[in-house]
Amino acid sequence: MDARVKLVFTLVFLVCLNLTPSAAWPAYILFLALVISAALAAHLSPGLLLKRSLIALPFMLAALPLVFTGPAPTIILHLGKQELLFSITGLERFISIAIKMWLSVLTAVILGAATRFSALSNALLQLKAPRLLVTVITLMWRYLFVIIEEVTRMQRARSSRSASVPGRHRGGGSVWWRARVTGGMAGSLFLRALERSDRVYASMLSRGYSGDLPAGYVYPIPKSQKRLLLPGILVLFLIFVIGFLSGG
Amino acid sequence: MEAIAEIKDLSYTYPDGTRAISDIHFRVMPGEKLAVVGANGAGKSTLLLHLNGVLDGKGSIFINGMELAKKNLGVVRAFVGMVFQNPDDQLFSPTVFEDIAYGPIHQGFSRETVRERVEEALCAVHMNGFAARNPYHLSGGEKKRIAIATVLSMRPGLLVLDEPSAGLDPRARRELIELLQELPQAMLIASHDLDLVRRLASRTLLMNAGRIVHDDVTASVLGDEKLLFENGMA
Numbered sequence: 001m002d003a004r005v006k007l008v009f010t011l012v013f014l015v016c017l018n019l020t021p022s023a024a025w026p027a028y029i030l031f032l033a034l035v036i037s038a039a040l041a042a043h044l045s046p047g048l049l050l051k052r053s054l055i056a057l058p059f060m061l062a063a064l065p066l067v068f069t070g071p072a073p074t075i076i077l078h079l080g081k082q083e084l085l086f087s088i089t090g091l092e093r094f095i096s097i098a099i100k101m102w103l104s105v106l107t108a109v110i111l112g113a114a115t116r117f118s119a120l121s122n123a124l125l126q127l128k129a130p131r132l133l134v135t136v137i138t139l140m141w142r143y144l145f146v147i148i149e150e151v152t153r154m155q156r157a158r159s160s161r162s163a164s165v166p167g168r169h170r171g172g173g174s175v176w177w178r179a180r181v182t183g184g185m186a187g188s189l190f191l192r193a194l195e196r197s198d199r200v201y202a203s204m205l206s207r208g209y210s211g212d213l214p215a216g217y218v219y220p221i222p223k224s225q226k227r228l229l230l231p232g233i234l235v236l237f238l239i240f241v242i243g244f245l246s247g248g
Numbered sequence: 249m250e251a252i253a254e255i256k257d258l259s260y261t262y263p264d265g266t267r268a269i270s271d272i273h274f275r276v277m278p279g280e281k282l283a284v285v286g287a288n289g290a291g292k293s294t295l296l297l298h299l300n301g302v303l304d305g306k307g308s309i310f311i312n313g314m315e316l317a318k319k320n321l322g323v324v325r326a327f328v329g330m331v332f333q334n335p336d337d338q339l340f341s342p343t344v345f346e347d348i349a350y351g352p353i354h355q356g357f358s359r360e361t362v363r364e365r366v367e368e369a370l371c372a373v374h375m376n377g378f379a380a381r382n383p384y385h386l387s388g389g390e391k392k393r394i395a396i397a398t399v400l401s402m403r404p405g406l407l408v409l410d411e412p413s414a415g416l417d418p419r420a421r422r423e424l425i426e427l428l429q430e431l432p433q434a435m436l437i438a439s440h441d442l443d444l445v446r447r448l449a450s451r452t453l454l455m456n457a458g459r460i461v462h463d464d465v466t467a468s469v470l471g472d473e474k475l476l477f478e479n480g481m482a
Contacts (some may be wrong), residue, residue: 068455158298160330161338161351163402164322171322171356183348185340192336192382 004126005225011110014104016236020243022096026211027243028103034239035106042114049109056105060098066090117141119246126218135212142198147193154185251275252405252434253299253314253328260294260305268294269305269458276406276434283445283466284438285453287480291411292438293333295455299408299436301329312405326355329399329433333411335391338381344375344394348385351402369397373427389420393427400431407433413441442481446470454479 013034020027039049070090077084115163121138125131158181164171172178199211269291276282280321284292297303299311301321303473309316311324332338333398341347348369352362370376373393378386390413399407411422412428424429428435439445445452445466452469454462456479462469469475 081406112472150337153332153334154340156302157330157332157338158323158340158350160400161330161398161402162354163326163351165326165355165357166323166471173353173356177353181346182342184342184346186344188336188340188384 001136002219003029003115003123003220004221005113006115007127007156007230008124008229009236010107012233012236013107016240017103017107018100020240021101021247023092024096024243024247026246027239028096028099028237030242031103034236035103035110036111038107038114042110044110044113049106052109052113053102056101061099063094063097065100066094066097070094122218131212140224143197147189149215150189150194150196154189158185249277250313251310253436254268254277254310255295255298256308256310258295258298258305258307258309260296260298263465265301267409269298271306272414274453274463276462278405279432279434280451281428281435281449283438283449284436284455285440285442285452285481286410287412290455290480291458292455293437294458296330296408299332300325302330312441320471322334326351326402327405329396329402329404329407331392331395331399331407331409331412333414335383335388335395336396338372338395339391341348342382343379344370344381344383344386344397345379347394348379348397348401350398364405365401366397369401371399372400372431382423386425387420388418389423391426392416396427396431404413404433407431407435409437409439410440411439412437413444440481442470454481458481 013031017031020031021026039046065091067087068085070087072087073089074085074087077086115123117138119142121134122135124137162172173181253272255272259270260268262268271328272280272295284295285429286292294303298305298309301316301318301324302406312327314324316321316324336398339347341350345366348366349362352365355468357365365377370379375390375393375397378390378394383391386394396407396409409428412424416424421441421444425444428448435448437445437449449466452462452464453460454469455473461479462475473482
């Protein structure tokens, strides 16, 4: 499928999903069904998707206080002399936020895994996303791998010297010392990244870089896929309406 | 005399399916300086990374009489001093002292022993007085010497050097060769620099497409123009 079509569907999906009110369980099930269908159509491994979607976990936990600060009705929990208010509505809201976050991340992961990065950045440009933003994302993506390679080489060199003495069980250094070494590595990596970026920028300038990355060729969206756009968006909107009517 | 390193039927395939080295077999004797030459992609660096267990291929590796295994990695890494091509990968501390002290501290030595080891290593690479310097601000040749000192502080029996003369100016290169000639440890040196190999190594392994295609005294390998040409070295 054309990257622009996928991107439009993903954006509309995210807007509809996140505007759906809390406790709209039927709508969440329908959204989940759509996500599963997309993953199946893209032949992506469920294990990989679940693993990558774990990135949503810290954000989900940020919503946990809602359980204890939500409105009435509340259940009073006795913890020794302390009392804790447990809100049913708060719990519903927390679960709704967690589901929406997880589905959002899962959708982004599917889009990323099923689309080449260059196609995605071109699609963003053609859909009139700010050029500077797309350039920053593209360069960040490209040099993320360069930095990962640098980190791998440094870790390899460090582990090559992480030695021990035969028969001596103690070793490995204190936690404080290891933290200092890791800090030193991070600092060294920062300096190297800075130097590297200077070299890369000089080489970009010498090849005529003027602030814009060259855009790829623009191919028209195939007619069969164009025809899918409107019904697809309508389906998403319909699920949103179902959610609006059934939610709390 | 017993070999200090013995590699038997070693093969390694990268996770993406690329066969990097196949059926590697050789021994390094104490004090021997052995060179590994070959074109880019011949598998030299991949081979070196097996010597201290950074990569784990099929086959067996014996270091100082021990078979290399997960349980003795720490001891093997003290015995096999790995000097990487880019010294910046190896030098990550704010001072030269801390970089050289990394190995001995990790080994659990006392503060006094660590200081002695650092002084000994700095002396061995003729860099006394550099302990308080920031490695980041040293020249290429100085960084290389300090990178060697970072492994000498663990008192290794075998030095493994990946392209030691890469990126050095003629003087730094000459001084490095003289330093490596002085050091008493056995060495395994991967290099494209045939002059360095001629001056340092008594024996040379010629690699091509992940295999050792020739193993002989250095003069014989480097004197055979046809052999070198066929294997991308001339």
